[in-house]
Amino acid sequence: MKTNNKYLAIYQELSEGIKQGLVKVNETLPSENELAVQYDTSRETIRKALNLLAQNGYIQKVKGKGSIVLDVTKMSFPVSGLVSFKELSQNLGRTSHTAVEKFGLIKPGNFIMQQLNLGAHDEVWEVVRSRKIDGENIILDKDYLNRKHIPFLTKEICEDSIYRYIEEELKLKISFAKKEIVVEECTEEDFNYLDLINFQHIVVVKNHVYLEDTSLFQYTESRHRLDKFRFVDFARRGH
Amino acid sequence: MKTNNKYLAIYQELSEGIKQGLVKVNETLPSENELAVQYDTSRETIRKALNLLAQNGYIQKVKGKGSIVLDVTKMSFPVSGLVSFKELSQNLGRTSHTAVEKFGLIKPGNFIMQQLNLGAHDEVWEVVRSRKIDGENIILDKDYLNRKHIPFLTKEICEDSIYRYIEEELKLKISFAKKEIVVEECTEEDFNYLDLINFQHIVVVKNHVYLEDTSLFQYTESRHRLDKFRFVDFARRGH
DNA sequence: AAGTGGTCTAGACCACGCC
DNA sequence: GCGTGGTCTAGACCACTTA
Numbered sequence: 170m171k172t173n174n175k176y177l178a179i180y181q182e183l184s185e186g187i188k189q190g191l192v193k194v195n196e197t198l199p200s201e202n203e204l205a206v207q208y209d210t211s212r213e214t215i216r217k218a219l220n221l222l223a224q225n226g227y228i229q230k231v232k233g234k235g236s237i238v239l240d241v242t243k244m245s246f247p248v249s250g251l252v253s254f255k256e257l258s259q260n261l262g263r264t265s266h267t268a269v270e271k272f273g274l275i276k277p278g279n280f281i282m283q284q285l286n287l288g289a290h291d292e293v294w295e296v297v298r299s300r301k302i303d304g305e306n307i308i309l310d311k312d313y314l315n316r317k318h319i320p321f322l323t324k325e326i327c328e329d330s331i332y333r334y335i336e337e338e339l340k341l342k343i344s345f346a347k348k349e350i351v352v353e354e355c356t357e358e359d360f361n362y363l364d365l366i367n368f369q370h371i372v373v374v375k376n377h378v379y380l381e382d383t384s385l386f387q388y389t390e391s392r393h394r395l396d397k398f399r400f401v402d403f404a405r406r407g408h
Numbered sequence: 409m410k411t412n413n414k415y416l417a418i419y420q421e422l423s424e425g426i427k428q429g430l431v432k433v434n435e436t437l438p439s440e441n442e443l444a445v446q447y448d449t450s451r452e453t454i455r456k457a458l459n460l461l462a463q464n465g466y467i468q469k470v471k472g473k474g475s476i477v478l479d480v481t482k483m484s485f486p487v488s489g490l491v492s493f494k495e496l497s498q499n500l501g502r503t504s505h506t507a508v509e510k511f512g513l514i515k516p517g518n519f520i521m522q523q524l525n526l527g528a529h530d531e532v533w534e535v536v537r538s539r540k541i542d543g544e545n546i547i548l549d550k551d552y553l554n555r556k557h558i559p560f561l562t563k564e565i566c567e568d569s570i571y572r573y574i575e576e577e578l579k580l581k582i583s584f585a586k587k588e589i590v591v592e593e594c595t596e597e598d599f600n601y602l603d604l605i606n607f608q609h610i611v612v613v614k615n616h617v618y619l620e621d622t623s624l625f626q627y628t629e630s631r632h633r634l635d636k637f638r639f640v641d642f643a644r645r646g647h
Numbered sequence: 648a649a650g651t652g653g654t655c656t657a658g659a660c661c662a663c664g665c666c
Numbered sequence: 667g668c669g670t671g672g673t674c675t676a677g678a679c680c681a682c683t684t685a
Binding site for chain 2: 231345395396400
């Protein structure tokens with residue numbers, strides 16, 4: 170990670186300190202003026218860093234008092250934000266394994282054409298992967314990627330991490346996603362590839378993923394066994 | 409809404425314009441310098457407003473190009489962020505009704521004591537409400553509020569909106585929440601108060617809600633019938 | 648009264664897209 | 667080269683908490 174950004178560097182240093190418990194929960198950080206001196210920068214730059222901390226649940230800023238450190242230990246991050254399975258499983262440190270169940274270039278059906286705003290002659294990569302955690306197949310990821318943006322793809326890449334390939338090799342910038350979580354009835358496919366025990370329903374996380382230039386390049390369904398699904402989030406009220 | 413804030417006023421004006429389609433999707437907003445002149449303010453203030461728009465999925469900023477307007481029409485907001493049922497149902501314009509099934513001051517059991525970090529002599533308000541939408545009881549909200557922060561409460565307030573009472577009458581500022589979404593097996597209580605048809609599982613949204621001074625004052629479980637649950641979110645990648 | 652965070656300003660330089 | 671957004675600065679005034 171190369172950053173020429175002072176405020177990002179400060180954010181990372183402070184957030185690391187909080188995660189590692191160097192600052193005690195419910196105590197305040199040094200004041201903005203003190204931090205500006207410590208980091209040899211202006212107050213506005215410090216404030217950018219602190220605002221990032223506040224957005225991500227590390228601190229609560231209180232006028233007249235200071236920036237109070239929040240308890241961040243409870244916040245494991247299973248599905249929140251926009252991270253790939255590989256990043257997730259690394260964070261959690263679980264034994265996990267990915268199997269590519271389907272891989273190929275297809276003419277999309279109506280549903281996928283609609284999800285990706287495709288024309289009649291567009292092609293998409295279809296990738297279906299099952300995720301095994303602690304010995305059980307629990308997650309089925311179905312990815313559809315517009316060939317316009319991803320001209321080349323291999324099974325090997327899918328076994329590793331598609332996002333890593335897209336960002337590091339293709340140098341495309343993944344920017345944002347619209348996420349939807351719903352519960353659906355299990356399909357044949359779910360039964361085939363997952364260890365479903367007796368569950369009749371499955372949690373589906375649907376993602377429309379966009380690049381930096383706002384073009385839609387991927388539609389994903391991440392299908393999770395009911396009992397293993399967990400989503401955590403930090404939410405601020407208002408604006 | 410009284411705001412002495414220029415940047416908030418600008419944010420609201422621009423977001424209204426986008427929601428109402430006054431600016432076309434995929435076109436750019438006026439440049440930051442132009443907006444600074446239009447609103448008779450500095451560029452940094454404009455940038456604060458635009459950053460809010462970007463965070464909330466209204467625009468995508470692209471260096472060298474401008475601020476591209478995103479398609480915001482698909483984003484209905486069922487459970488996202490931190491909003492009360494009353495605010496939600498008003499937004500969605502559905503016919504809905506709230507019934508208070510349980511109401512009282514209790515000595516909390518172990519589970520609630522843990523969730524709210526309570527001592528042996530603390531008391532909490534327990535409120536259980538069912539939510540009827542389009543003729544079916546679909547959501548069961550179980551609220552536990554620390555009496556330290558909410559000394560007085562009535563059944564009538566719960567039939568209207570607890571949050572409205574807390575914010576407008578008590579003038580407390582609800583600041584942030586840690587949210588968790590999981591699926592659990594239905595309980596007796598779920599069967600009693602909800603129209604569950606044949607479902608054996610239920611989606612549970614657990615919230616720990618904090619005030620501005622970082623004190624935890626409420627634990628809530630919002631229990632949704634599987635087929636009626638939907639959560640949408642807008643997520644940006646990285647930092 | 649002193650210290651805190653919240654807002655706002657007017658300017659500067661940079662990296663990037665486009666013509 | 668010009669216009670765009672991204673970062674940074676040094677200063678100002680305000681609202682709020684605490685002593």
